[in-house]
Amino acid sequence: MVKRMLLGAVAIALVIASAYAALYVAPEERTMGLIQRIFYFHVGSAWAGMDAFFVCFVCNLLYVWKRAPKYDWLAVSSAEVGLVLTTVVLITGPIWAHPVWGIWWTWDARLTSTFVLWLLYVSYLLLRTLIEEPERRALLSSLFGIFAFLDVPLVFGAIRWWRTQHPSPVIMGGPGSGLEHTMKLVLFFSAFAMHVLALFLIVERYVLEEMKNDVDILQREAEAQ
Amino acid sequence: MKNLNSVFAAYLIGWGVFFLFYVTIAKRAHDLRVEIDRLKHSLPRGK
Numbered sequence: 001m002v003k004r005m006l007l008g009a010v011a012i013a014l015v016i017a018s019a020y021a022a023l024y025v026a027p028e029e030r031t032m033g034l035i036q037r038i039f040y041f042h043v044g045s046a047w048a049g050m051d052a053f054f055v056c057f058v059c060n061l062l063y064v065w066k067r068a069p070k071y072d073w074l075a076v077s078s079a080e081v082g083l084v085l086t087t088v089v090l091i092t093g094p095i096w097a098h099p100v101w102g103i104w105w106t107w108d109a110r111l112t113s114t115f116v117l118w119l120l121y122v123s124y125l126l127l128r129t130l131i132e133e134p135e136r137r138a139l140l141s142s143l144f145g146i147f148a149f150l151d152v153p154l155v156f157g158a159i160r161w162w163r164t165q166h167p168s169p170v171i172m173g174g175p176g177s178g179l180e181h182t183m184k185l186v187l188f189f190s191a192f193a194m195h196v197l198a199l200f201l202i203v204e205r206y207v208l209e210e211m212k213n214d215v216d217i218l219q220r221e222a223e224a225q
Numbered sequence: 226m227k228n229l230n231s232v233f234a235a236y237l238i239g240w241g242v243f244f245l246f247y248v249t250i251a252k253r254a255h256d257l258r259v260e261i262d263r264l265k266h267s268l269p270r271g272k
Binding site for chain 1: 226227228229231232234235236238239240242243246247250253254257258260261264265267268269
C-alpha cells in the first residue's frame with residue numbers, strides 16, 4: 001500500500017513536471033507557435049497507450065499458453081489504462097488540430113486507425129462484461145485482445161506508409177525527420193512521466209482484479225456452507 | 226499568446242480524464258472492500 005502511494009506521488013510529480021517542461025522549457029515551434037506544446041502531452045499519452053496495449057497483448061498470449069488468471073488480470077488492467085490514454089490522445093489531438101488544420105477531425109489513415117483501435121479495446125472490455133464464467137471470459141477476451149492488437153502496427157505505420165493529414169513522424173521517421181534537442185528531451189521526459197502514470201494506474205487496476213478474485217473465493221465458500 | 230486557452234484546455238481535460246478514471250478505480254475498490262467484509266462476516270467461522 002505504501003509502495004503504491006509512493007508510486008502515485010512520483011507519477012503525479014512527474015506529470016506536473018512534464019507539463020511545466022512542455023509549457024515553459026521547450027522552445028516555441030516556429031510555424032505552429034504555442035499550440036504545438038500540446039504535442040508533448042499528446043505524443044507521451046499515445047506512446048504510453050500503445051505500450052499498455054502491448055502489455056495487454058503479451059498477457060493475452062501468456063494466458064492462452066499458460067491459463068494463469070494473473071495474466072488475464074494484468075491484460076484487462078493494461079487494456080483499460082491503454083484505453084484511457086488513447087481517449088486522451090483522441091481528445092488532445094483535435095484540440096491541437098483545429099487551430100492548425102482548420103478542422104477538428106479528418107478520416108485519414110492515422111486518425112482512423114487510432115479511432116478503430118479505441119473501438120477495438122472498448123469492444124474488448126464490453127466482451128468481458130457479457131461472459132459470466134471466468135475461464136471462458138479470460139480465454140475469449142484473450143483471443144479477441146490478440147486480434148485487437150493487430151491494429152497497433154497499423155497506427156504506428158499509418159504516417160509512414162500513407163500520405164496523411166497527420167504530421168509525419170519526428171522520431172524514427174527516417175531521413176529529413178527530427179526534433180530540436182530540447183524539444184526531444186522534453187518529449188522523452190513527458191513520455192517517461194506518462195509511462196510512470198500508466199504503471200501506477202495499471203497497478204491500482206490490477207489490485208481491483210485481485211479483490212474481485214477474493215470476492216469470488218468468499219462467495220464460493222459461503223455457497224458451500 | 227494565441228491559442229493559450231486551447232493548450233490549457235487540452236492539458237486540463239487530459240488530466241481530468243485520468244483523475245476520473247482513478248476515481249472510478251477507488252470507487253470500485255471501496256465497493257469490493259465492503260463486499261469482502263460482508264462475506265467474511267457472513268461466514269460462520271468469521272474468516
